[in-house]
Amino acid sequence: xxxxxxxxxxxxxxxxxxxxxxxxxxxxxxxxxxxxxxxxxxxxxxxxxxxxxxxxxxxxxxxxxxxxxxxxxxxxxxxxxxxxxxxxxxxxxxxxxxxxxxxxxxxxxxxxxxxxxxxxxxxxxxxxxxxxxxxxxxxxxxxxxxxxxxxxxxxxxxxxxxxxxxxxxxxxxxxxxxxxxxxxxxxxxxxxxxxxxxxxxxxxxxxxxxxxxxxxxxxxxxxxxxxxxxxxxxxxxxxxxxxxxxxxxxxxxxxxxxxxxxxxxxxxxxxxxxxxxxxxxxxxxxxxxxxxxxxxxx
Amino acid sequence: xxxxxxxxxxxxxxxxxxxxxxxxxxxxxxxxxxxxxxxxxxxxxxxxxxxxxxxxxxxxxxxxxxxxxxxxxxxxxxxxxxxxxxxxxxxxxxxxxxxxxxxxxxxxxxxxxxxxxxxxxxxxxxxxxxxxxxxxxxxxxxxxxxxxxxxxxxxxxxxxxxxxxxxxxxxxxxxxxxxxxxxxxxxxxxxxxxxxxxxxxxxxxxxxxxxxxxxxxxxxxxxxxxxxxxxxxxxxxxxxxxxxxxxxxxxxxxxxxxxxxxxxxxxxxxxxxxxx
Numbered sequence: 001x002x003x004x005x006x007x008x009x010x011x012x013x014x015x016x017x018x019x020x021x022x023x024x025x026x027x028x029x030x031x032x033x034x035x036x037x038x039x040x041x042x043x044x045x046x047x048x049x050x051x052x053x054x055x056x057x058x059x060x061x062x063x064x065x066x067x068x069x070x071x072x073x074x075x076x077x078x079x080x081x082x083x084x085x086x087x088x089x090x091x092x093x094x095x096x097x098x099x100x101x102x103x104x105x106x107x108x109x110x111x112x113x114x115x116x117x118x119x120x121x122x123x124x125x126x127x128x129x130x131x132x133x134x135x136x137x138x139x140x141x142x143x144x145x146x147x148x149x150x151x152x153x154x155x156x157x158x159x160x161x162x163x164x165x166x167x168x169x170x171x172x173x174x175x176x177x178x179x180x181x182x183x184x185x186x187x188x189x190x191x192x193x194x195x196x197x198x199x200x201x202x203x204x205x206x207x208x209x210x211x212x213x214x215x216x217x218x219x220x221x222x223x224x225x226x227x228x229x230x231x232x233x234x235x236x237x238x239x240x241x242x243x244x245x246x247x248x249x250x251x252x253x254x255x256x257x258x259x260x261x262x263x264x265x266x267x268x269x270x271x272x273x274x275x276x277x278x279x280x281x282x283x284x285x286x287x288x289x290x291x292x293x294x295x296x297x298x
Numbered sequence: 299x300x301x302x303x304x305x306x307x308x309x310x311x312x313x314x315x316x317x318x319x320x321x322x323x324x325x326x327x328x329x330x331x332x333x334x335x336x337x338x339x340x341x342x343x344x345x346x347x348x349x350x351x352x353x354x355x356x357x358x359x360x361x362x363x364x365x366x367x368x369x370x371x372x373x374x375x376x377x378x379x380x381x382x383x384x385x386x387x388x389x390x391x392x393x394x395x396x397x398x399x400x401x402x403x404x405x406x407x408x409x410x411x412x413x414x415x416x417x418x419x420x421x422x423x424x425x426x427x428x429x430x431x432x433x434x435x436x437x438x439x440x441x442x443x444x445x446x447x448x449x450x451x452x453x454x455x456x457x458x459x460x461x462x463x464x465x466x467x468x469x470x471x472x473x474x475x476x477x478x479x480x481x482x483x484x485x486x487x488x489x490x491x492x493x494x495x496x497x498x499x500x501x502x503x504x505x506x507x508x509x510x511x512x513x514x515x516x517x518x519x520x521x522x523x524x525x526x527x528x529x530x531x532x533x534x535x536x537x538x539x540x541x542x543x544x545x546x547x548x549x550x551x552x553x554x555x556x557x558x559x560x561x562x563x564x565x566x567x568x569x570x571x572x573x574x
Contacts, residue, residue: 065478067450067473067474067478068450068451069450069465069471069472069473069474070468070473070474136491140495141495144495144496148442149442149444150444150481150492150496150498150499151496152481152492230484234481234482235449235481235482235483235484236478236479236480236481236482237478237482238478238479245479246479246481248482256449256482256484257449257450257451259362259363259365259366259451260363260364260365260366260449260450260451260452261365261451262365262369262451265450265451
């Protein structure tokens with residue numbers, strides 16, 4: 001055991017070349033994942049920070065006007081759109097998702113649970129562009145008929161996003177419900193509590209941090225979603241005044257204009273990416289803390 | 299022992315990276331055209347015909363947007379860049395070869411349900427700037443106008459805003475005055491889909507790509523047709539540019555020659571206007 005080799009656990013049979021090289025192969029792969037993260041962060045910062053310097057952090061974050069041809073680069077309307085669409089989607093999918101998870105973990109018969117779980121896993125596997133297309137041909141015309149204004153709106157984005165994050169919330173909430181020790185439930189029932197009382201007073205509070213982690217993961221996915229949102233949200237860079245206004249999220253802004261951008265506009269799009277990255281970092285941090293507190297293994 | 303391992307690793311890495319680079323390098327007969335999504339369908343048609351006439355040649359046409367096309371030609375990641383707008387003052391300084399492949403009209407399109415048939419350039423400008431907001435202000439029914447535009451930097455948008463003066467010059471730069479709440483659709487196809495699906499929508503798109511799902515209206519009383527663009531009657535037209543940085547390679551030269559041959563011009567003439 002030479003000190004140089006402390007990146008990889010020592011091998012019992014040091015003569016075994018295959019063993020040794022396999023270990024280095026694993027180390028190399030693990031380092032690749034880490035290296036990609038470092039390279040992406042460095043790339044984002046190098047490309048994005050100069051624009052924040054030129055535009056001014058305060059202007060960039062608090063100005064609502066985005067008009068690259070007039071050198072106006074304010075992303076407040078897009079930050080707002082990202083937050084409203086993601087939180088709106090959470091509002092819907094947390095209620096449905098957590099109740100579904102309770103049903104799956106506690107109430108459903110094994111057969112129904114199996115089918116339901118299969119359906120939810122399938123929902124998770126649908127590509128986001130298909131969700132977007134579904135929204136464009138079904139939900140957008142529906143909103144147009146009911147409320148007018150074209151239908152491409154914050155509401156359409158919220159509905160599509162809530163469908164997309166539902167599987168994440170259901171499966172992780174269910175896992176954390178199942179991780180609650182059996183004794184809790186048995187104790188509660190033995191004390192004369194009904195099944196529903198047990199679920200709401202004992203199981204859900206006990207699984208609380210796991211459910212919270214599920215919610216945060218769902219939020220992360222909603223914030224990062226791009227393709228589906230571009231198709232249904234209308235992409236106008238304005239502050240949304242109602243659910244029926246067209247909105248442009250941060251991810252949509254980057255995806256829409258990156259192909260055309262050069263100079264300061266391109267840098268400003270990378271800077272949008274930096275802001276987005278900070279959001280995702282905060283959420284992932286929260287997930288790590290919450291997951292560590294609950295028994296859920298991710 | 300450890301040295302051997304590192305040696306093996308190093309060899310694997312070197313072989314791996316060499317193979318990657320070899321994959322990227324193009325053989326002499328390949329040609330990459332990169333740029334405007336408006337030019338892409340025409341370039342693809344020309345490329346298909348050219349590949350048919352010259353077996354063994356492979357032409358890769360990518361529609362990623364005019365600005366990206368100009369940049370790709372400039373940094374030579376593409377053999378030929380495609381742009382559906384004129385070059386900006388900054389881009390002109392790169393002194394690339396500019397070849398006008400064709401002329402294209404920009405059609406102003408509305409939903410087929412809409413009874414409006416004719417708008418003046420001034421009315422179009424006011425609609426896109428948000429000064430006219432209801433169809434009854436231009437002789438239509440009482441319904442709010444839904445403006446559909448392309449994304450900032452699109453060649454079609456840049457040309458459209460310049461021709462209709464929705465963009466104004468400020469410090470030598472075109473500044474867009476498009477109303478902020480316009481629906482933004484990415485690509486000609488998306489414009490067409492949105493206008494086709496929404497009764498009160500108005501948008502604009504490459505004339506060569508309009509089909510029956512939408513209605514192209516007269517501008518200042520002139521129908522958007524190839525003949526009217528040739529006769530310079532139809533005011534909303536722009537060039538499709540091919541851009542080459544430095545000396546063109548043999549495959550690029552041969553392709554250009556094909557595009558300006560009678561056969562190439564016939565393909566161009568189907569939907570666009572060939573130039574001399």
